[in-house]
Amino acid sequence: MHQLRWHALLQQWVVVTTDRQNRPQMPANWCPFDPGSGRVPDHYDVHLYPNDFPAFSPAADPFDPDADGLFAETGPRGACDVILYSPEHTLPPSRLTLENWRKVIDLWTRRTCEHAANPDIALVAVFENCGEAVGVTMPHPHGQIYAMPFIPPTVQRELTSAQQYADAHDGECLFCRLLEEELKQGARIVSADEHFAAFVPYAARFPAEVAIYARRHVRTLLDLSEEEKASLARTISIIRKKYDNLYGFLMPLMMPVKQAPLRATSTPYHFHIQFLPLQRSPTKLKYLATIETAYGTFLADTAPEQMAESLRRAEPATS
Ligand SMILES: [Zn+2]
Ligand SMILES: [Zn+2]
Secondary structure, three states: OEEEEEEOOOOEEEEEEHHHHHOOOOOOOOOOOOOOOOOOOOOOOOEEEEOOOOOOEOOOOOOOOOOOOOOOEEOOEOEEEEEEOOOOOOOOHHHOOHHHHHHHHHHHHHHHHHHHOOOOOOEEEEEEEEOHHHOOOOOOOEEEEEEEOOOOHHHHHHHHHHHHHHHHOOOOOHHHHHHHHHHHHOOOEEEEOOOEEEEOOOOOOOOOOEEEEEOOOOOOHHHOOHHHHHHHHHHHHHHHHHHHHHHOOOOOEEEEEEOOOOOOOOOOOOOEEEEEEOEOOOOOEOOOOHHHHOOOOOOOOOOHHHHHHHHHHOOOOOO
16 A cells, blocks of 8 residues: 545645555665665766655656645655665764765755656655664665655745735745844854854754754755855754764764755745754653644753854854
8 A cells, every 4th residue: 555645734745655664674684775785886976866765756646736625645756766875884973075075966956946847746855864773774885865846844834924924014025033142142043153053943943953054045945055055065964973972972863854845936935944853961862742742842051152062063164
């Protein structure tokens, strides 16, 4: 079974893919992402690998945006890819070179461009899950791209907030305003150059959460200049290194790279990356328990200003 089912109470699609349960057990000491496995080129630096058990697939039934009814269902047509960051199996993403991050960004951009030409795709969700605490058992450094046929609810909510703000403030971008205010206050800034700024958001929901915002108002990866991409690679690298130096081990985290929907071009949105780490202290993990999961209310036990200070102090130096 592979279908989207409508959650009428939360107004969101749930992907039902029973095939994923049948994922084969990988042989020990064998990794499909390693050169020589027969599944990837013998030589690569970054590589796009089609997800073997995709949640969204070009072969699935088409998505019908007008499907309705209490128990509406439709097809999950889209695409899912794995982005291999490096051929080196045990290299943590924090140790990627700038040149390597730059190639990852170019691959994200190329894939976004390809999906932009496909009318089935509404949003290109680029992301990385890192660490066993996030359920990643494969150490090989990789991220993913989900090309989705609908705008997922969190992005929809951000779009609605940005639209409401623009309507009330002469068309201003909510993200640009938030960034302007963060830069003015300064207490939560972790690292900034002329193209990107990284900060712990005022109302961070995750421990050590960081957002990277483009300083210029850009909507997607496709809008970034070469210089901006170089700056983005540098900023991602700095934050990843700081995370691993914060507690002295690989920080388990989620890294969504958030861009505007491909087709709703009049709605305000602003390109940014979020880092959502799960380690709330050197020894404790943050679990998304009932209050977060069922009631959507996050409890943060570190002041964002204090976390920004700890991250500024963690290597590498950024001032
Ligand atoms: Zn590997
Ligand atoms: Zn903006």
